[in-house]
Amino acid sequence: MDYSTEPRGIYLMVDNKSFYATVECVARGLDPLTTPLVVMSEAANVGQGLILSSSPAAKRLFGLHNVNRARDLPVDERLLVVPPRMNLYLAKNLAINEIFREFVADEDLLPYSIDESLLNLTHSWRLKSDNLLTVVRQLQTEIKQRLQLVVTIGVGNNPLQAKVALDIYAKHSPVGIGIITNHTAPVRLWAIPELTMVWGINTHLAQRLQRLGLHNLKQVAHADPYQLKAALGQNGARLYATAWGVDRTTLSRRSLRRAQSIGNSQVLPRDYVKLQAIKVVIAEITAQVAARLRARHKQAGGVRLQIGYAFGTVDQAGRAGFAHAQHLSALTADERKLTRVLQALFDQYWTGQPVRHVAIAVTHLSPAQGEQLDLFATKAETLALDVAQTVDQIRQRFGKTAIMKASSLTTGATFLARAQQVGGHNGGQSFE
Amino acid sequence: MNDQACQKLGRQLCQRLTPYFKRRVQTRYWLVVVWAAPDQAYHFFFNTRRPRAWQRSWPLGSLPSTSLEELIVVLTAVRAQYHFTIEYRQFSPDAQQRLQHEVPA
Known part of the structure; x- marks a missing residue:
């Protein structure tokens, strides 16, 4: 393999070690390396409890890993169980990314998830030192000193090498750094x-x-x-x-995704069997998706509905759920139209199984300015989008629950409970 | 922040911990106050421990302040309602001594 024509950048994939658990330990003035702490979500939709993160000490002492269930936790008085605070983790993520911005320009930083970010240091690392390893260690030290958080770093000549170096080598290295280059890619991969x-x-x-x-x-x-x-x-x-460790991605030139979509999903707090209750949930999730669609100034040309049945339930075809997509006759961001199509899809394919998981996505997105005029649309339909945009503005100013549909007060609706959560888990509270 | 606002925060803390204070036998309840230097704030937690069960720690809130006086007023307001042990973490020895003297037992 001739790597001479391949990109030779300096990419860092940075991961926060046991992020949620470490943040919780630090907030309590405890050392995550010696405190067996687990962050456990006890929201209604996760059953008895779902472990979102375990501190390094909890992993070592009790053999825990993330996405364990509460039933897997040994009843041990040494274990400290705490609820998640998603807003706090988001704030810490932003603070970490602020530190990254001292090392790279904005276009060279890609927050990959809540605890992982990709940095392109190709053009900026020499501003900090003549030695790359010194810069990588400096990044670790800055985060440790300012936020008391521990990060592991994968280094590579391209994003792929950096990510694999992180996952396979850095996480098991005593210094928390793993390196794969074009030169070592075949051996290490x-x-x-x-x-x-x-x-x-x-x-x-x-x-x-x-x-x-x-x-x-x-x-x-x-x-x-x-x-x-x-x-x-x-x-x-x-x-x-x-x-072969080859990746020609350039961070500053984000690729255009061919099939873009916006979607939301929910694991329901219990098994839903009543058609009306399931339809209310579909309407609520569609409203959420439509709001995101409007916020991005897009309209949809298609919808996709995915339903998961209750645990152990299968339909006549032996499937644990179904997923169907449908093209729309005209581009729209109107949540009432989207809801009608999705509810009709559900009516068409549901054969009475208890439902536990609902996922909705809008697909084939186009910019909202090129809206197709519909000669047969009623005045009420034309006004619907204005009303929805007004609702968006009210929510932005006064909070999500400032205005809502009356159906969200009916049995089975999840809007009010979800409004208090971030990503389906407790958002946390503070006096600020 | 004036004394009234601090007292209000103290009452809020009490409201937030009340659902977790179930007065179970053989259960230890205590309040943890942490000085978080990175956040320049005091964090409050309500901890519980009972035999043959996990320890629990409930976050009650944060007070973005560097003033020890304000913290003393907040904790005095908590003391007006509850008499849990208060555990101080990440405080300097001087600050800890002052808190132990000035926050009523």
């Missing part, structure tokens, strides 16, 4: 024992690869790329590049 340990390869994809006789990245790297693409489509070409 091919040494990964399991395909599913690699970013972008889930169990399903790994099984497909295994059916092709490919059990590790070395075998993928030496497979015929054309055959891989024929068998797996674009994923095949991407995997071939991954196996």
